[in-house]
Every structure is written in C-alpha cells, then in structure tokens.
Amino acid sequence: MAKExxxxxxxxxxxxxxxxxxxxxxxxxxxxxLAVALVAVLLLTAPSDGKHVQAxxxxxxxxPIYETLQPxxxxxxxxxxxxxxxxxxxxxxxxxxxxxxxxxxxIRSDLLGMLAGKQPxxxxxxxxxxxxxxxxxxxxxxxxxxxxxxxxKKVLFGSFLTQ
Numbered sequence: 001m002a003k004e005x006x007x008x009x010x011x012x013x014x015x016x017x018x019x020x021x022x023x024x025x026x027x028x029x030x031x032x033x034l035a036v037a038l039v040a041v042l043l044l045t046a047p048s049d050g051k052h053v054q055a056x057x058x059x060x061x062x063x064p065i066y067e068t069l070q071p072x073x074x075x076x077x078x079x080x081x082x083x084x085x086x087x088x089x090x091x092x093x094x095x096x097x098x099x100x101x102x103x104x105x106x107i108r109s110d111l112l113g114m115l116a117g118k119q120p121x122x123x124x125x126x127x128x129x130x131x132x133x134x135x136x137x138x139x140x141x142x143x144x145x146x147x148x149x150x151x152x153k154k155v156l157f158g159s160f161l162t163q
Contacts, residue, residue, distance in 0.1 A: 065091040067100055068158070069108070074115050076162075081120040086158035087111075089140065092150045099144040099151075107143045114139060120162055129160060 069087040076083055091097045100107070114135065122128050133155040141151040 065094060065097055066156075067091055067097050069104075069111075071159075072108075072111060072115065074112055076115070076123075077117050077119050082163050083115060083118070083123070084159065084161040084163075085115075086160075087136065088156040088158050089152050090154040090156065092146075092153050096144065096146060096151045099146075100140070103143050107140050110139050110143060111136065124162065129157065133157070 067089045069089070071084060071086045073082060073084045075081070089100065091100065118132070123132050136155045137152045140155075144151055146152070
C-alpha cells in the first residue's frame with residue numbers, strides 16, 4: 001500500500017490585533033512633536049531684523065536723553081475745564097534734542113492748538129492720555145522734521161491736571 005502523502009501543516013503566526021496600527025500612531029505622534037519642537041526653536045532663536053538689534057545697541061550705549069517742555073495751562077474745548085500739563089520727551093539722540101530747541105515756538109503753538117480742541121472726556125482716561133501722548137509725538141516729530149526713527153521716542157507726562 002502506498003502511503004498517502006501527509007498534507008503539510010503550515011502554522012500561522014498568531015495575529016497581533018492593532019499592533020501595527022499602534023506602532024504607526026506612535027511614530028506619527030513622535031514626528032509631529034519633533035516638528036512642533038523644531039518650529040518653536042526656530043521661532044525663539046530666530047535673529048530679529050538688523051535695525052532692531054542696532055537700535056537696541058544704540059539705546060543701551062548711552063543714557064536716555066530727556067527734554068522738558070515748559071508747563072502748559074490751557075482751557076479745553078468745553079470752555080469750562082482747564083488742563084495743566086508738564087511734558088517730558090525722550091529723544092532718540094542729541095541732534096534731535098537740538099532740533100527740538102530750534103523749533104520750540106512752532107511746537108508749543110501746535111501743542112496749544114491741539115490741546116485747545118480736546119474735550120475733557122477725550123483725555124480723562126489712561127487710554128485717552130496714551131492717545132494724546134501718541135498724537136503729541138507725531139506732531140512734534142513732524143515739526144522737527146524727524147526721519148528714520150529719529151526725534152521723539154516717547155512722550156511722558158510729569159504732571160497732568162484737569163480742573
């Protein structure tokens with residue numbers, strides 16, 4: 001009798017459910033985290049534009065230059081309220097300070113005209129005072145013909161009194 005060939009038994013490896021999926025998810029998560037970390041490092045260590053670095057170095061190389069204007073007392077637009085203000089200006093450099101002194105009559109006249117047109121409600125809040133300081137900065141820089149970030153850097157109030 002001929003012996004029948006025995007069928008070959010192929011053993012299949014037990015299936016791991018979700019093993020490959022878990023591995024793929026872990027790899028994708030690691031890649032995303034690395035990408036986020038790389039972007040964060042690049043943004044935090046990116047050099048700023050040269051102008052900012054140069055301006056910072058210039059500002060730190062010498063003490064700030066302040067100019068104090070004569071106090072201004074004026075009646076506001078409502079006709080009843082008076083404003084008394086002492087203005088200090090932080091200048092970008094000595095040259096701008098000299099220009100400020102040269103154009104002082106024009107600057108004072110323009111400031112008086114601007115302040116006379118203000119309502120008490122316009123300047124009674126911190127936001128209003130900040131806006132007023134910005135308007136003064138633009139007006140003074142225009143009068144002294146400041147260019148390229150020169151001129152008045154900041155307007156400060158030594159006193160600010162409405163009555």
